[in-house]
Amino acid sequence: MKKLSDCRILLxxxxxxxxxxxVEGLKSDHKLSxxxxxxxxxxxxxxxxxxxxxxxxxMPGMDGYEVCRRMRQIPETAEVPIMFLSSLEEIQNKTLGFEAGANDYLTKPFDMLEVKARVRSLLKAKAYSDEVKEQIATELRFAREIQMGMLPHDFIPVERDYGVQFGAVLEPAREVGGDLYGxxxxxxxxxVIFFGDVSGKGIPASMFMVRAISLARLLARDMAEPEHILARLNDELATDNPSGMFVTFLCAVFEPKSGxxxxxNAGHCRPVLRPADAPPRWAMKNLGTALGFxxxxxxxxxxxxxxxxxSLILYSDGVTEAFNPQEECYxxxxxxxDAGAFNGSSAPVITAGLLEKVRAFARGAPQSDDIAILTLQVNGTGGRT
Incomplete structure (x- = not known):
C-alpha cells in the first residue's frame, strides 16, 4: 500500500x-502541488x-464546481478524491459540491487539525482502493493467460495431417471474454472445428466459455455429426445453468479426403465461404437457436x-457489430x-487482414465486444495417408 508521505496533494x-x-500544515506529511x-x-x-x-x-474564471466536474471527466483524475475548502456554508452550496463529484466538504475558516485528519482519511481510502484494484488487475491478467492458453495456437500438426491451413485471432473487449474457438x-x-460467443462479457462470460469449450472437446471425440454434438452440448449446458447464460455456437466437421x-449452427453468425474462384457468400442460411436455454x-x-x-471464415458479432465514431455499424x-479483397491469400493473411479492416473502420472507437476470427483454408494435400 502506498505510504501517505508519498502521496501528492494538489492545493x-x-x-x-x-x-x-x-502548505505549512501539510508539507511535512505529503508532497504538494x-x-x-x-x-x-x-x-x-x-x-x-x-x-x-x-x-x-x-475563484476568478473557472470556479471550483466546474474544476471538479472536469476532473471527473479526465481519466487520470476521474477517481481522485476531491475535498472542497470553501467559505460557502449554505446547504445548497454543499449539495452542489457533492453533485459535482466531491468526496468531502469543509467550510472556512477551517481548523488545520481537522483538515489533516480528513486528508489522512481520504488518502488511506484511496490507497486501499488502489491496492484492491491492482490485486484484481493481477488476477485478471492471470485469468486471461489461462483462458488464452485453452485456445489452439500451434496449428502446424493439424495443418500437416489434414491438408488445411488456419488463421486465428481473439481480442477480448475486457481482460477476459466469452468468445471461443477450438x-x-x-x-x-x-x-472438428467449433466457434462460439457467450452472452455477456468479463469474468462470468469467460467461465461459461471455459465450460462450453471443455465440453465441446469431449463430445467432438465421440460424436461424428455436428448437429448431434450441438444437441448434446446444449443438453449439458441447459441442465445446470443457474445463471441463465447462453452461448451461440457453430460446429463444423471437415473430411479431408473428400473435402x-x-x-x-446454434444461433451464431453465418460463416463466410470464400471460394478460390468466386466472390464470397454465406456458407449457410439458418442461424438456429443458441445453446443453454x-x-x-x-x-x-x-x-x-x-x-x-x-476458405471458410468464422467470426463473432464483435466483427459485424463494430462501430466507428459516427456510430455506423461495420x-x-x-x-x-472486405473478404473478397484477399484473393489468393493464406488463412493467416485473411484473418489478419479482416481484423485490420475492422480496426480501420472503427477509427479508434472503443471496442464494444469481443472480436474473434478463425479462417480455415483447404490446401488440397488430401490429409493423412
Whole structure:
C-alpha cells in the first residue's frame, strides 16, 4: 500500500494566504502541488495526477464546481478524491459540491487539525482502493493467460495431417471474454472445428466459455455429426445453468479426403465461404437457436464441398457489430466485400487482414465486444495417408 508521505496533494485556491496555511500544515506529511486558478489546476492534474485535491470554490474564471466536474471527466483524475475548502456554508452550496463529484466538504475558516485528519482519511481510502484494484488487475491478467492458453495456437500438426491451413485471432473487449474457438482432431477422416460467443462479457462470460469449450472437446471425440454434438452440448449446458447464460455456437466437421464440410449452427453468425474462384457468400442460411436455454433441442445441418484454395471464415458479432465514431455499424455487407479483397491469400493473411479492416473502420472507437476470427483454408494435400 502506498505510504501517505508519498502521496501528492494538489492545493487549489486563488488566495495565497490560504495556500500558505495549507502548505505549512501539510508539507511535512505529503508532497504538494499548488494552483491559483482552476485552469492551472486542470493542467497540473492532467500532467501529474495527484492522490488528493483540496479545492476552493469561489475563484476568478473557472470556479471550483466546474474544476471538479472536469476532473471527473479526465481519466487520470476521474477517481481522485476531491475535498472542497470553501467559505460557502449554505446547504445548497454543499449539495452542489457533492453533485459535482466531491468526496468531502469543509467550510472556512477551517481548523488545520481537522483538515489533516480528513486528508489522512481520504488518502488511506484511496490507497486501499488502489491496492484492491491492482490485486484484481493481477488476477485478471492471470485469468486471461489461462483462458488464452485453452485456445489452439500451434496449428502446424493439424495443418500437416489434414491438408488445411488456419488463421486465428481473439481480442477480448475486457481482460477476459466469452468468445471461443477450438479444433479437435477426432480421427484420420474427421477434423472438428467449433466457434462460439457467450452472452455477456468479463469474468462470468469467460467461465461459461471455459465450460462450453471443455465440453465441446469431449463430445467432438465421440460424436461424428455436428448437429448431434450441438444437441448434446446444449443438453449439458441447459441442465445446470443457474445463471441463465447462453452461448451461440457453430460446429463444423471437415473430411479431408473428400473435402466435405458439414455444418450445424446454434444461433451464431453465418460463416463466410470464400471460394478460390468466386466472390464470397454465406456458407449457410439458418442461424438456429443458441445453446443453454432448455434441453432437448434439435439442430439442422448443411453440407459444403471445399476445393483447394477455398476458405471458410468464422467470426463473432464483435466483427459485424463494430462501430466507428459516427456510430455506423461495420455490418454483414461490408464483411462480405472486405473478404473478397484477399484473393489468393493464406488463412493467416485473411484473418489478419479482416481484423485490420475492422480496426480501420472503427477509427479508434472503443471496442464494444469481443472480436474473434478463425479462417480455415483447404490446401488440397488430401490429409493423412
Amino acid at each position: 487549489v485556491d486563488d488566495a495565497k494566504v490560504n495556500l500558505d496555511i495549507l 499548488l494552483a491559483l486558478t482552476g485552469e492551472t489546476a486542470l493542467q497540473i492534474a492532467s500532467r501529474t495526477p495527484p492522490d488528493l485535491v483540496l479545492l476552493d470554490i469561489v 479444433i479437435c482432431a477426432a480421427g484420420a477422416e474427421r477434423l 466435405r464440410l458439414t455444418l450445424a 432448455e434441453p432437448g433441442m434439435e439442430f439442422e445441418r448443411a453440407e459444403l464441398n471445399l476445393r483447394p484454395g477455398d 455490418g454483414n455487407d461490408r464483411l462480405l466485400a
